[in-house]
Amino acid sequence: MRLSRGSAPRFWQRGVPAALALAALTFTTPAATATPATPAATATPADREAGCAHPSRLRVPGAEYQRSACLDELTTAGTVASGHTDPADWAGLTPKDLAVPRGVPGIQIDGYFPDTSATNTNHGWQHDAQFVIRLPDRWNGGLVVAGTPGNREQYANDRAIADWVLARGYAYAATDKGNTGLAFHRDGKAPGDAIAEWNDRVTELTRAARATVAQRYHRPPSRTLVTGMSNGGYLVRWQLENHPELYDGGVDWEGTLWRADGPTLLDFLPKALRAYPVYAAGGDGAAEAARALHAAGFPAGSEFLWPYHHKVYWDLTQRIYREELDPGFDGAVEAGTPFCASGTPACDTDYDYAARPAEVRRAVGKIALTGRIGEPLITVHGTLDALLPIGQDSDVYARMVREAGRGPLHRYYRIEGGTHTDALFDTFPDKLRPLTPCHRSAFTALERWIGQAGRPPASRTVPLPAGADPATLLTDCSLDGRDHLD
Structure with a gap:
């Protein structure tokens, strides 16, 4: 199936995912500051016409399904209108005054790799392991690969990373990591499997994107860089530790x-959940609660950020990642009880990673x-x-x-x-x-x-x-x- 220029696939209608755990936020600089690196190869008008005459001839190795489109604009300056991004996926992730670079024509390939889970509903596909690959006409010889922050989908980095690197002449590829949303922990057969899949999906996409780049430009990328924020930053670390040959x-x-022996968010978030209500209530215990938050790692000077993070991130993040790595903590209950008070049975506020069975550390070890x-x-x-x-x-x-x-x-x-x-x-x-x-x-x-x-x-x-x-x-x-x- 081919997406014609200007066509708009229907995306799942959902609210801004402001509460998605570990979603880091970025912005793009004005076009004047996004000068492309010196191109190693620049497509001629004839080459562009030839490439865009049959973009579907580009095949992403291993993809179960793909569809291609020639676009006048690969950045969000054009993909919002043409339907080749999902604003809900990156909504709320950039400062309001961010300018968007433009003037990047090329080919976009959307698709998915074989997978058994269906948390990602973009394009109405009901299929995970979705990816996007963007191939600018004016190519600088490089490829940038990114995994998404939080539990977001493949377009989450479009404003944060893709716009800027595309304007610099890079080809760009991103993956949804193989599972998305607040119930991502339902994927996999054993604790830790859902997160472990994230790493495998970035490796899979990198290999496929390198081959696709070679098809489009008739030579492999001269450099392949991996980048990302929050969970995406974790993926960068893991890839350079385990597959440095690809980058x-x-x-x-x-x-x-x-890391199995900590620290991890399962160590410090329960401490924040215990101390913050006391701190917020004021009174005699507030000063001691503030010291407890500082001791847990939350830096002095960040107090003005604590109300927002308590409301949006700390509780949710603790519960869904604990469910992924230690589902036995709360038995049949899925992802705990939101904002439960200390002393409530199986309450994540009282979670103690160090006291949990060895199998929990084995799950984190994955x-x-x-x-x-x-x-x-x-x-x-x-x-x-x-x-x-x-x-x-x-x-x-x-x-x-x-x-x-x-x-x-x-x-x-x-x-x-x-x-x-x-x-x-x-x-x-x-x-x-x-x-x-x-x-x-x-x-x-x-x-x-x-x-x-x-x-x-x-x-x-x-x-x-x-x-x-x-x-x-x-x-x-x-x-x-x-x-x-x-």
């Missing part, structure tokens, strides 16, 4: 940390990280992350990389004033900075690193510029005082 490097944006990366990796993480506290996540992962003897392959930038969700910058522009420009500075630094044009700045805490106005913070993040967006 030239990656950018990890506040990736989720999983998805655990080691730090043994095999290609260059750059990590960015905000110091005010109130969902995955930096001291319990990327600080630990950076140490794991060093202890594994892979420190020379890693750069780690702690971004002062950054939090887990960039959209909160709209609410607190005087207290936060968006991480998107920092991700992009890291991405361009990675390009230079793997291109042997210069090593990135040393790992460091990147200070929040004194007196910087919101417009500047939306478009700039200097990693060393000189490293600006191209």
Whole structure:
């Protein structure tokens, strides 16, 4: 089946997935700052006409179903109107003042790989393992692969990552990770299987996308980069540890940390759920509760973010990921009882990962990280992350990389004033900075690193510029005082 230019597939009608756990937020820079890297190959008008005459001739290896379209615009400046993205998938994930690059014609391929689950209803397919591959006419020789944040679908990174890298000339591929939504934990036969599938689906897509790129441009990509935020950042780490042969490097944006001996979110979120109601109530116990939250990893200075995270993220995230990895905790109840008070039977507020049976650690072991990366990796993480506290996540992962003897392959930038969700910058522009420009500075630094044009700045805490106005913070993040967006 072929999607004609301008056709609009019908998407599942759902609300903005603002409560999807571990959904990191980004934005795109104005077209003027999204200058493509020097193209290694540029399609001629004749080549474009030939490619778009029969886009369905491109076959994605292993795909069970696919459909292709030639589009005048591959960025969200055009795909919203043409129906080749799902705004509900990335709604709420970018600051309101974000400009969108445009002027990127090319081919888009949508489809899915064989799978037995059906949580993703995009296009009316009722089928998981959905993917999107975008092939710009003006190609710079590279491929960017991304897995989605949270439990979102394959279009979740369209504003955050795809728009910008497509404007730079990269081919782009993204996967829904094989299961989506708040009941993702129903997938798989055993605890940990649903998350383990995420890793397999990124590997699968990377191999297929590389082959598809070679078909379109008559040569394989000269560089393949993997990037993503939150759960997507976890996927970057895992891929570079387990399949470095597929990539030239990656950018990890506040990736989720999983390790059998902790820390994981199953360690610190129950502590937050116990302490926050006491803190919020005020009175004699509030100061002690605040100390408990700080001790759990939630940084001093992030208190203004706690009400939102308690309402939207902490409880939901704890319950659905605990259900995936430790379903026996609450017996036949699925994903616990929302916002249950401490002392309630089988309440996630009282969950104690360290006291759980060994089989729970074995489930986490299926998805655990080691730090043994095999290609260059750059990590960015905000110091005010109130969902995955930096001291319990990327600080630990950076140490794991060093202890594994892979420190020379890693750069780690702690971004002062950054939090887990960039959209909160709209609410607190005087207290936060968006991480998107920092991700992009890291991405361009990675390009230079793997291109042997210069090593990135040393790992460091990147200070929040004194007196910087919101417009500047939306478009700039200097990693060393000189490293600006191209």
